[in-house]
Amino acid sequence: MYSWSENDDIIAFYLYLYSTKEINFTYDKISKKLGMSIGSLNMRRKIYKHLDNKLGGLCNAAGQTIIVFERFKGINCRVYKEIVDKLLA
DSSP: OOOOOHHHHHHHHHHHHHTTTTSSOOHHHHHHHHTSOHHHHHHHHHHHHHHTTOTTOOOOOOHHHHHHHHHHTTOOHHHHHHHHHHHHO
């Protein structure tokens, strides 16, 4: 079982919000870089979907995931992209 770090959650929430359109990574490359399966990354994105009150999300959010959601849900997309770029560098 993969142990999610806060940085992993920050990246997953960014991907939920903005996909990979503005970053130079695919989902597959990101999951490999973080050391997890792409399925695990996709499941975390679905948890963020649930936290964002969207249909089709998964409702088993960890405390850390909720904290990241609350902290980053209103962040400017450019600022958020810069953070994620640094985390993936």
